[in-house]
Amino acid sequence: MDLVYDVVVVGGGVAGVAAAIAASRIGARVLLLEKDMSFGGVLTSALVNPMMTFHSPARQVIGGIGQEIIDRLVSVQGSYGHIDDPIGFVKSITPFDPEKMKSSLIEMLVEEGVDFLFNSLVASVSREGDSISTITTESTGEKNRVNAQVFIDSTGGGNLSIRAGAYY
């Protein structure tokens, strides 16, 4: 299938979900691609829990969509929010229920009008000059060619950039 979007975000960890929501809020048509079957990346697939930390020693320094995710989790009893770190390693820790994180991220993306595809591994990248023009995703028995004006690499390992030939 051939797909055309303004912005394609590759990788549905928390960074990719936040990037997709931010792009959609400024009016872009956005597609989020994830090779696995859920969002949250290592937070949900590798059980990196609790999150540390949203605070400097003096105040909260991370807000925005990250905080919106926490607010959503609190509203569905999926987190206590930010609590003092009992061992004092950092100012606060943010425990969460990984399954409620997965469903909350899907709900937020749907509410923001972001299209998404699971089981979509970006397998190849075509360039025009220094820019990515098209990527090809593979899932079981199916290939998609996706065109966009902007591609965002949120794979956590630079996988899109490397396939595009970026130096690293």
Ligand SMILES: Cc1cc2nc3c(=O)[nH]c(=O)nc-3n(C[C@H](O)[C@H](O)[C@H](O)COP(=O)(O)OP(=O)(O)OC[C@H]3O[C@@H](n4cnc5c(N)ncnc54)[C@H](O)[C@@H]3O)c2cc1C
């Ligand atoms: C054990 C551990 C403990 C940590 N502890 C802390 C901590 O205490 N505090 C802290 O701030 N940070 C911590 N981190 C780091 C933090 O978890 C990560 O930096 C952050 O979660 C990364 O989020 P991300 O969205 O950038 O990437 P990821 O969560 O890695 O998400 C990347 C997503 O891209 C997808 N993807 C990859 N390649 C492709 C492809 N080719 N096509 C399609 N999809 C693709 C993956 O499936 C994944 O869902 C820890 C990490 C680990 C592993």
